[in-house]
Amino acid sequence: MTHNRKKAVVLSSGGLDSTTVMAIARHQEYDLFSLSFDYGQRHKFELKAAKINAALFNAIQHLIIDINMRRIGGSALTDDIDVPKAGDAHSADSPIPVTYVPARNTIFLSYALAWAEVLGARDIFIGVTAVDYSGYPDCRPEFITAFAKMANLATKAGVEGDDPFEIHTPLIHLSKAEIIRQGTALGVDYGLTHSCYDPTPKGLACGVCDSCILRKKGFIDANIKDPTPYQ
C-alpha cells in the first residue's frame, strides 16, 4: 500500500494549543493537511483563526467539516447553556466542566483518521495537554494510546500489516507557559489565535472564561507579552 510519512493531518481549532502544534509539525518538515470542524460553536472566530494559520504555515489543504454537534447536544459550548466564568465551570457532582463536549476528540480524531487514510498519511497531530487543562477525559494520554490502538485495527493499515498510524501529542506534558515559549520560538503569532469561549460580537476575548484565564496565566508564567485582543 502507498503511504507517505511526510504528510500529516493536523487538527486545528485556531486556538493557542493547536496552532502551536501546527508550527511544531511544520518544523518537523511535514506537509500539512489542516482539519477544522464547524460543530455548532457559538461563534466562528475559531474557524477564521484556523484558516489564517493554515495559510501562514503553508498547509497544502485546509478542510472544514460540519459535524452538527448541536443535534446531539450536551455542552455549554454548543447548547444554549451559559458559558461559566472562572471558578464556576464545574457542577457540584462532577470534576468535569459543563463546557465538555461529549466524545468531541473521539469524533475529531475519527475524521482525522479517515482523511489520513485517504491521503495515505500515517501521522495525525492533536494539541491535547494533560497539564494546564480543563479536566476533559479525552485529553488524557491513556485515551490517546487507546485511540491509536483502535485506529490501527479500524483501517486497512491494520489488516494489511502496513506502517501504523501514529497520534502525535507534542504538548501533552507541557505547561501553558512552555507551549507559548515553544510556539513563539517557532514563529506563532498568538495575536492571530483564538481561545475564548465567549467572545464579544467583534471577536474580542472575554478575559474571564476558563480558557482566557489559562491563556493569560500562560503568558505571565512564560514572561512573554500577551498579544490577545481582550475586551
Add this chain to the structure above:
Amino acid sequence: MTHNRKKAVVLSSGGLDSTTVMAIARHQEYDLFSLSFDYGQRHKFELKAAKINAALFNAIQHLIIDINMRRIGGSALTDDIDVPKAGDAHSADSPIPVTYVPARNTIFLSYALAWAEVLGARDIFIGVTAVDYSGYPDCRPEFITAFAKMANLATKAGVEGDDPFEIHTPLIHLSKAEIIRQGTALGVDYGLTHSCYDPTPKGLACGVCDSCILRKKGFIDANIKDPTPYQ
C-alpha cells in the same frame, strides 16, 4: 452520575443487518434511540428504510446526522467510482474492497458514543458481522473491543468510575442465514430493508453487487422466501 441501562443507541442503516439488530435490542426490552447517517451515499433509499424501521420498532427518537464523507472521499460508495459487480470488488493488491469507506464505523460509533453520553445511555448496538462480511477491517471483533476500551477512556464514565459503555454486536458470529432466521422470528419485514449498493432510480435492488449477492444467498441458505424487490 445518572445513567440508564434501559436506553440503547442503535446504529441503523436501514439494511438487513442493522434492522435485525434493532429487533434484537427491542426484544431485549431496551428503549431504542435509532441513529442513521447521511454520509453522501449515492442514494437515499437506505435512510428511508432506516426511518420506516425506527417507527416500526417504536424507537423513542430517530436521529439522522449528516457527516459529509464526500468531503474526505476514498470509496466507491461515496465517490464517483463505479460500484463493482460480483467478484470484481477487490483491487489486485488488496483484500479490502473499493466499497470500503475509510474509518466509517469508527466515525459512526463515535457519534453513537456522544449521543449515548448525552442520553445517559450505556448500551450501543451495531450490526457488524465477521462471518459473511465484505472484508472491512472495522467489522472485526478486535476492532470493537478496542473501540469499547477507548470509549470508556474518552468519556466522563471513564473518569468518574461510572458504569461502563458496552458495544453490543449480536450478529458478529452469525452467518447471513442465521441473521435472517433470527430477524424473521423477531418480526423484521426484510421487504422494508435496503442493502443494495447500486439500486435503480426507483429503489429496486440491482441483484448483482456484493451486498445483493450476500443477501440473496442468505435467504436461500435460511430457506426463507426473499422479499427483496429486485429489478
